[in-house]
Amino acid sequence: MNEAAQDTLYDLRHSTAHLMAQAVSELYPGVKFAIGPPIEDGFYYDLEFSSPLKEEDLAQIESKMREIAGRNLPIVREEKERSEARAFVEALDQPYKVALIDDLPEGEVISFYRQGDWIDLCRGPHVASTGRLKHFKLLHIAGAYWRGSEKNKMLTRIYGTAWSTKQELYDYLKRLEEAKLRDHRKLGKELGLFVFASEAIGSGIPLFLPKGEMLRHTMESYVREVQTRYGYKHVWTGHLVREDLYKKSGHFENYADVMFPPMRDEEAGINYRLKPMNCPSHMTLFNTQYHSYRDLPLRYAEFATLYRYEKTGELNGLTRVRALTQDDCHIFCTEAQIESEFALALKLIREVLTRYGFENYRVRLSLRGEEPGGKYVADDEKWTKATDALRSAMIANDVEFFEAPGEAAFYGPKADFLAKDALGREWQISTIQVDFIQPARLGCKYMDEESKERTPVVLHRAVTGTTERFLGVLIEQYAGAFPFWLAPQQIALIPITDKHYEYANAVCVKLNAAGFRAEVDARNEKMGRRIREAEMQKIPVMLILGDKDIESETVSVRRRTEGDLGAMSLEDAIALFTKWRDA
Numbered sequence: 001m002n003e004a005a006q007d008t009l010y011d012l013r014h015s016t017a018h019l020m021a022q023a024v025s026e027l028y029p030g031v032k033f034a035i036g037p038p039i040e041d042g043f044y045y046d047l048e049f050s051s052p053l054k055e056e057d058l059a060q061i062e063s064k065m066r067e068i069a070g071r072n073l074p075i076v077r078e079e080k081e082r083s084e085a086r087a088f089v090e091a092l093d094q095p096y097k098v099a100l101i102d103d104l105p106e107g108e109v110i111s112f113y114r115q116g117d118w119i120d121l122c123r124g125p126h127v128a129s130t131g132r133l134k135h136f137k138l139l140h141i142a143g144a145y146w147r148g149s150e151k152n153k154m155l156t157r158i159y160g161t162a163w164s165t166k167q168e169l170y171d172y173l174k175r176l177e178e179a180k181l182r183d184h185r186k187l188g189k190e191l192g193l194f195v196f197a198s199e200a201i202g203s204g205i206p207l208f209l210p211k212g213e214m215l216r217h218t219m220e221s222y223v224r225e226v227q228t229r230y231g232y233k234h235v236w237t238g239h240l241v242r243e244d245l246y247k248k249s250g251h252f253e254n255y256a257d258v259m260f261p262p263m264r265d266e267e268a269g270i271n272y273r274l275k276p277m278n279c280p281s282h283m284t285l286f287n288t289q290y291h292s293y294r295d296l297p298l299r300y301a302e303f304a305t306l307y308r309y310e311k312t313g314e315l316n317g318l319t320r321v322r323a324l325t326q327d328d329c330h331i332f333c334t335e336a337q338i339e340s341e342f343a344l345a346l347k348l349i350r351e352v353l354t355r356y357g358f359e360n361y362r363v364r365l366s367l368r369g370e371e372p373g374g375k376y377v378a379d380d381e382k383w384t385k386a387t388d389a390l391r392s393a394m395i396a397n398d399v400e401f402f403e404a405p406g407e408a409a410f411y412g413p414k415a416d417f418l419a420k421d422a423l424g425r426e427w428q429i430s431t432i433q434v435d436f437i438q439p440a441r442l443g444c445k446y447m448d449e450e451s452k453e454r455t456p457v458v459l460h461r462a463v464t465g466t467t468e469r470f471l472g473v474l475i476e477q478y479a480g481a482f483p484f485w486l487a488p489q490q491i492a493l494i495p496i497t498d499k500h501y502e503y504a505n506a507v508c509v510k511l512n513a514a515g516f517r518a519e520v521d522a523r524n525e526k527m528g529r530r531i532r533e534a535e536m537q538k539i540p541v542m543l544i545l546g547d548k549d550i551e552s553e554t555v556s557v558r559r560r561t562e563g564d565l566g567a568m569s570l571e572d573a574i575a576l577f578t579k580w581r582d583a
């Protein structure tokens with residue numbers, strides 16, 4: 001039997017992190033070691049070097065790793081008393097390890113793993129020997145603060161990957177290369193979609209160029225159209241909210257560090273906040289109207305730009321920003337309606353994900369943990385009922401799901417959609433959360449059949465999450481080549497020479513009038529160059545127009561995905577484009 005196949009990826013990656021640490025210790029004596037965990041697809045180790053490490057140095061570290069793996073050193077567990085363990089790492093002059101030991105709860109066994117001369121504080125487990133580590137590669141370096149805090153020292157983080165077989169490693173590196181080509185930050189620039197002007201505007205606030213804004217608009221119009229079809233009502237609740245509302249809702253307490261600091265209205269003696277979420281605003285809006293049980297379920301939806309004070313170190317292209325536009329919705333319903341409303345939201349989410357080409361997804365059902373008196377509020381009966389409702393809706397709708405106990409929000413269970421993109425990467429996109437708490441805190445009420453006041457349950461629901469992040473995901477999903485219905489420019493008209501310009505213009509006006517996003521490229525450039533640029537801009541359709549087209553009143557259609565389709569009348573072309581748009 002293949003020995004390596006018996007090792008879990010977790011153990012392989014964790015052991016490769018140790019192997020790398022050993023290689024570093026041999027090449028760079030005096031390095032201080034912090035933490036080195038396995039992660040999805042690989043591992044990293046945080047290290048403090050006395051002089052900065054360069055990306056080019058990784059090759060040398062990697063060949064040292066291969067040498068140590070070749071020594072086939074057994075990896076052996078050793079246990080030490082706390083005081084002994086502390087004295088041991090102190091003697092090695094490893095201050096981060098001392099701090100890690102001090103973090104461990106009293107009474108816990110302190111274990112080390114030894115391989116040859118190298119020994120590391122570690123809980124384990126590991127593979128049996130360094131000889132088991134064969135299919136790995138160091139990838140890149142990054143800065144990382146000790147304990148993730150900007151107040152602490154910046155360490156050097158080396159990332160690597162490790163797999164059970166040569167083929168798996170090869171496939172993974174291939175995927176990485178493809179992902180680099182699709183990086184939305186790179187494509188966003190090349191396609192002229194968005195920019196960051198941090199010096200002038202501030203960090204984490206993307207600015208959208210006309211093509212980027214056209215994408216936003218198309219994405220939001222689409223979701224709005226679907227939501228309207230599913231009986232949602234769209235509302236609008238602004239950007240500023242009195243701070244008092246967040247004290248009442250509980251966000252002030254639980255959410256303070258992601259809110260921007262208050263704005264003071266001295267005259268009125270009031271503090272305002274930029275809205276970090278919509279829930280309290282939608283519930284306040286609900287409260288301004290009278291509701292009977294006949295009005296429920298009531299579904300308030302809003303495309304709201306929210307502001308969150310994300311740490312600068314965590315900002316990342318469009319995937320982590322400070323100004324984010326949620327396709328947020330709050331469904332006010334009775335307890336008995338949870339299951340049917342959840343099922344309806346599931347159906348809506350599936351429709352939208354399918355439209356964007358996410359055929360593969362699964363749902364993580366986050367449930368209450370076991371700990372008594374923990375963070376979870378509301379009574380047992382409600383939790384059990386809601387959890388059962390969510391489960392049975394997913395089973396009835398044939399949705400693949402797995403359960404994550406202890407991962408629920410404090411106010412109720414939730415379902416998160418994890419969708420696989422074209423490269424097989426999983427993104428958390430849609431979410432549905434059941435809330436028993438906020439509606440009561442904010443005094444939401446409806447009259448039941450017996451004219452008794454009752455508190456509704458609220459489902460918080462987002463389909464695409466935020467427009468910004470989802471656009472980032474879509475750019476990578478499509479590698480920038482958006483489908484016809486979504487492409488910011490759908491058609492490029494390319495007159496062969498100057499004398500064909502007038503005809504191209506006339507065709508363009510008709511296409512625009514028929515609702516297509518078409519533009520004439522009338523630049524004084526060679527035709528070949530203009531065609532190449534339209535290809536690089538990934539415009540789905542080109543119409544190349546010359547003498548023949550003018551004579552016979554036709555257009556010559558070239559589709560990005562299909563190549564030349566020949567000449568046809570404008571009417572036929574419009575019928576074809578309409579079919580592609582509505583497909």
Ligand SMILES: [Zn+2]
Nearest residue numbers: 121122123124
């Ligand atoms: Zn370890």
Ligand SMILES: [Zn+2]
Nearest residue numbers: 278279330460
């Ligand atoms: Zn909400």
